[in-house]
Amino acid sequence: MSSHDQAAAVALAHLALACDGAVLGVTLAIVAVQTWLKFRRSSRALARIQSAPAVRISDLRSLLASPDTDSPDAASAAAADSHGGKLVVVRGRVDTKSAVDGNWISLKDKLLFSNESGEGAVVIQRTQTCLYNEWRGLFGWTFDLHSLFAKSWKEHESTSLRTVPFVLIEGGYWPRAGYVVVNLDDSIHHLPLTTVYHQLRPVHASPYTIFQAIFGHGYPVGLLDEEKILPIGKEITAVGTCSLQGGVPEIKSCKELPYFLSDMTKDQMEGDLGIRTNVLFWSGIVLGTLSFGILGYSIVRNWCRWKEWRRQRQQPPQQPSDATAESNPDDESGDVPDGELCVICLTRRRRSAFVPCGHLVCCPRCALSVERDSNPKCPVCRQNIRTSVRIYGS
Template identity: 70%
Template sequence: MSSRDQAAAAALAQAAVACDGAFLGIAIAVLAVRTWLRFRFSSSALSKIRNAPTVRVSDLTTLLHDSSSSDDDDSSDGKLVVVRGQVQSKSSVNGNWMSLKDDVLVSPSSGDRAVVVQQTQAYLYNEWRGLFRWTYDLHSLFARSWKEQESSSLRTVPFILIEGGYWPRSGYVVVNLSDSVHPIPLTTVYHQLRPVQASPYTFLQAMFGHEYPVGLLDEEKILPLGKEITAVGICRSQDGVPEIKSCKDLPYFLSDMTKDQMVGNLAFRTKILLWSGIFLGTLSFGILGYAITRNWCRWKEWRHQRQRIREQRDEATVENSADNESGDAPDGELCVICLMRRRRSAFVPCGHLVCCATCAMSVERDSNPKCPVCRQTIRTSIRIYAS
């Protein structure tokens, strides 16, 4: 590990354990809050998908008609449903359904007919520690990812979901992909890794420990006709035709999984997030509690130490003054406790002038300070100076 990385690791370690781990506790607390927010999102999505009815494509028109008749206010917002059907081009319902001249896409590599075609070219980078940086260090953790997307193209045509085996007599539902950020269940039909020819510049990059490309990955994914998928979204009637659209509050829209698989996957994820949030919250609470307690004790110790230093300084001052006053004095003016120094401190509130400054300070520090003459509880003492 280089000196720069050693300094970075030491700085990270010091920041993590600063104030007895307070910063580490705060970071874990933030992670716990994010985990709890994800848990709430997954729990809400699980409840919505579990309560959403599973409807056949042929029954969507009847369901939407019944819901609009029962509540006209909610009919414009649509209804959350789970529909499973086969992919078909929308152009097949505009003309003759027997026609093969549908508006579909053709895969350039496999020749399959599809409604979605995604082509991706990505360079694969490698990091090798060369002549001057041959060891692994912290810099590699924050370096560029192994796979860098260079170019990606996505082509789509309008498509629908039909009920397999009953088309065209059954109905269909139009899939609306607008404003959807959910992934599409694509099928990989082409996958090829081509090596990149090395150059003298690549050799210099490898020698000095920099990144260099090792291959070019070409991929092509399609959504073919006839593929059976599940759609989970808001379904509404558009000009008498059912249309389904993605819901932003759900992690799924189009998927290969069935409703039961989605519910099982979400239930497992929700349980993991729940226990992770509990563990992280408890851990952060323990670390922050320990840090607060330790810093509070340190602050009290620091305050006590400062008070002790101040008292020692006062004692030294009193002793110096007492040394100056330890000369000959009449018997009636000697301290009643030490019988060595002159009486200089009067107790409050009784007002008896019977002790020197040193003995008066020792009386004040008792757990129950009392005047040695009248035995009245005292609060403090006052130094008396003779003019």
């Protein structure tokens, strides 16, 4: 770690521990609240997935045709969505919509093919990521300016996504017992894509790259090219709201759930969400306890210091100490060596030592003024002091 990094780390530590840790306590409290909000979302999603029925694709028509009011099952009623669909979990194989529509003539036109592997797919995602260097420049910048000042991730990565209408079918052979149309509109969920191409190509330096390197700016050093597909015949699980559209079952994503299309089964989803919920629960408890403890200590500590400051302000000035200081010829200005002068007034001799640090750097008058401050600190080591002791020479 360089000296600049060490200085930044020390500054951050001082900021976190400011006001006896109040800043750190507030930060932990904010993180704890965010953790609890994530825990509530995760627990609600787990409850909805557990209540959602795992049905066969061939049974979707009969399930969607039956109204919720005729079903005595509470789980079915809880799985009903406010938009008129039902939350269900189905598993099937991927195929194009033209295959089940009987449009065999245009089947080739309704199917996408990977440029690298030649496999048939319904979703093809091509991503190009520009990788930047981590050198800090000749002038000693301790960070990459390109990544610090609001440089959007879109400048680093470009993604192209091509899709065709596809369905999930039950079984892998014709005639198929049933299918459900997958609607990707307004879906922000991760797709279970398979990587078929991954290559890193170096970027040759240009004359402009030299100036970028000198001034500490990030410059591209490589281009990562990836291609991912959702191939035909892959078996996946869909969890979402299902409804009949023109007599055909159609499933859409649910924004409140973390899954839509996944390689995992329903049991695996429940296990993954259960682990995530437990981690968020205990993390929220630990962070909340730490934040309450640190904030409580900070409040009590600063309250006691404020009361002590008020008590010192209300006390009358210690005239005997001042009179003694004035009557002692050693404390007055005069022929005093430089090494024995008070570090504050630079006119009187050092006679008072601070407790608990023990530094003998002030005259009695200046030591008394330091003690009466709202936050008394030693002028040498900046440590909090409780009082001062007069030192008499033998």
